[in-house]
Amino acid sequence: MLGLRGGDYINGGFAWTRPIRMAGFQIRRDFATRPDIVTMPSPRLAATAAAPSTLELYVNDSRILSRPVGAGPIRIDGLPSAHGYINVRLVLADAAGRQVAVDAPFFATPLLLRKGLADFSAEAGFARRGFGVESADYAGSVIGSASLRYGVLDALTLEGHVEAGAGLVQGGGGATVQFGGLGVVSASAAVSHVDDRSGALAAVVFDSRFAGFYISGMSMRASAGYRDLASVTSRPSFYRNWKMAGDEPPRAIHQVTISSPLRLAPLMRGGDAPVASVSYSAQTPAAGPRRQVWSGSLRHTLADRVTAYVTGYASRGERRDAGAFFGISIPLGAAGSATAGVQAQGGDTFGFVEASRAETQADGSYGWRARIEQGARQAAEVQGAYRGRNARVSGAVQYADGATRGQVQVEGAVAWLGGVSATTNRLEGSFALVEVGAPGVPVLYRNQKVGRSDRNGRLLVRNLEAFDVNRLSIDNQDLPLELEAAQTERTVTPMAGGGAIVRFGVGKSPPAVLLTLHRPDGAFVPPGAEVIRAGVAERAIVGYDGQTFLTGVTEDGDLRVVLEDGAECNARLVLGAAASEGGRHVVDAVCR
Structure with a gap:
């Protein structure tokens, strides 16, 4: 489960480190090569059936399993767990109606690794600067970094990170602990030395559920002398104390978010419970005033998937600002929606109406969006996109305050496999060149039609699962009578970002x-x-x-x-x- 990358990449790190873009080589653990491995801890349940019984398993009150079991001990492990709080309930019921129930509240988070698993990355090369602004702007000093996480227990993960180069030596570590179903807490610390300056950093991250409230936040502080690779490799951008200074770490960051469903009977008729959340964030930069933002929101899904929402915020820093938003969203069929609302921001108020249709990954799909604003500002916007077999074409026209502008974009890719070239939409993952052997034959991926073979009898299928078994098939009912397929279903396991050729052996039917x-x-x-x-x-x-x-x-x-x-x-x-x-x-x- 190793991955080796050469060229441009982003170095590894954690919540308390600052990633940078580098050019060089990187070696890392790649769990994507083993899709069968669950890296996060999962809940475990155990019970004993005194007699043959029926086992039912519930996750957050939704039944996911029901089967008969014999008398004896029962153990449930390896359950898929989503991020956040879940409650797993095991119920055993025998023929006489007697029931035994076992509950296991659990808090799942990617901050934890399963016991015995290790995750790491190590990289060396040159820092890339001005990404998106300048081309080929690389620092001249060789730098390196390494990160390691290890699951000591399902409820305890240790981590460490080091950086060196451009005169800097930095290192730190931390631990993430799970407190049953209450949540997780992660604490870390780091020190650095560059030239004649030394500094330190400390951070705490928590994610929990208590009394029906979801609470998450972080607090991080750094001393004036603390530096990292992001600061020592950046271009100096401003003067401070009569010296050029680069991208120094902020002196402090504080964030907290609290959310909870409002289970009020009058508000739940015909829909889900509304969800309210409030948050606060503050950042103290190395230079300049402290910035603070308070925000809150309320979202309620009514009957027929109609959603109403209201959001507000207030900020304080270099300047003060406040704003509020209110809107109602109505579905338009299976893929479309319409939204109308009012927005007040910076002393200006305006209303808007917006309608859109979502685009899919299938060839021949299309999407669009139209928006009109009236009030303190006059604006309109129309967007559209069409995904063809060989490319995706999109365009937009925008009008605001008397000015109009438009743009057109074409995206596509060319794949070369086995001496055969094929044009297709943008490739962002694994793919397969399907050689059917006859034109116009439907090709299916996981029993879903993804296209028809072209005049050469080929179709390039995108977005396959890397290092996993992907099932491709053809509908032989559309084959000409004089042709037959040696196989109508094939499986392929491509590498990450790689391609494969799948042949169905269509040929002339015997007389x-x-x-x-x-x-x-x-x-x-x-x-x-x-x-x-x-x-x-x-x-x-x-x-x-x-x-x-x-x-x-x-x-x-x-x-x-x-x-x-x-x-x-x-x-x-x-x-x-x-x-x-x-x-x-x-x-x-x-x-x-």
């Missing part, structure tokens, strides 16, 4: 005959009779209306027919008198 057998009196030969050809081991079975299908027939010949009662008759197969339908002959013969 075949649809034969209808009659008795001398004109009646059909009864079903179940067997047709025997000289030199052919396999016998053909007669179906209804005296019909049977013979393959590999290239010339006229004699047939022996054995009826179910043991009686026999003989027929002469004459191809010359047959009518051809798609390469298959249709023949009538009399069995005497």
Whole structure:
């Protein structure tokens, strides 16, 4: 489970480090090569059935499993766990109606690794600066960094991080601890030394659920002398104390968010419980005033997927600002929605109406968005996108305050596999070049149609799961009569970002005959009779209306027919008198 990358990349790190872009080499643990491994701890349940019983498993009150079990101990492990709080409940019920229930509240988070798992990355190279502004702007000093996480227990993960280069030596570590179903807390500290300055950093991150409230936050403080690779490799951008200073770490960051569903009966009629949240964040930069933001929101999904929301915020720093938003969203079919609302910000108030349709990854899909604003400002915007077989085309026209501008964008890719080139939409993951062998044949991925083969009998299928089994198939009902497929279903396991060729072996069908057998009196030969050809081991079975299908027939010949009662008759197969339908002959013969 190792990955090696060369070129431009982002170095590894944690919540208390600042990642940078680098050019060089990186080696890292790549769990994507083993999709079967669950890296986060998952809840475990154990119970004992005194008699044969029915086991039911619930996750957040939704039943995910029901099956009969025998008497004896029962252990449930390896359950998939989403991020956040979940409650797992195991119920055993015997034939007499007696029940045994076991509850296991659990808080799942990617901050924890399963016991015994290790995750790491190490990189060395040169820092890239001015990304998105300047091309090929790399610092001249060689730098390196390394990160390591290890699951000591399911409830305890240790981590460490070091950086060096450009005169800097920095290192730190931390631990993440789970407190049952209450949540997790992560604490870390780091020290640095560069030139004649030394400094330290401390951080705490927590994510919890208590009394129905979801609470998450972080607090991080750094001393005036603390530095990292992001600061020592950045370009000096401003003067401070008569010296040029770069991108120094902030002196303090504080964030906290509290959210909870409001389970009030009058508000839950015909819909879900509304969700309210409040948050606060503050940052003290190395230079300049402290910035603070308070915000709150309330979101309520009513009947028929109609959603109402209200949001407000207030900020304080270099300047004070406040704003509020209110809107209602209504679904338009399965893929569209319409929203109307009012927004007040910076002393200006305006209303807006917006409608949109979501685009999918399937070829031939399209999406659009239209928005009009009226009030303190006049604005309008129209966007559209179409995803074809070979490219994605999108465009937009915007009008604001008397100015109009527009843009058109075309995205696509060219893949070269096995000496064959194929144009397609932008490739952002694994893919497969499917060679059907005939044009216009539907290709399916996980039983969902993704396109038809082109005039050369090929289709490039995107967005496959890397290092996992991907099932591709074709619909052979759309094959021409003179063609047949050696296989109609194939599996492929591509590498991350790599491609594979999948061939279905479509070719010319062997010469075949649809034969209808009659008795001398004109009646059909009864079903179940067997047709025997000289030199052919396999016998053909007669179906209804005296019909049977013979393959590999290239010339006229004699047939022996054995009826179910043991009686026999003989027929002469004459191809010359047959009518051809798609390469298959249709023949009538009399069995005497």
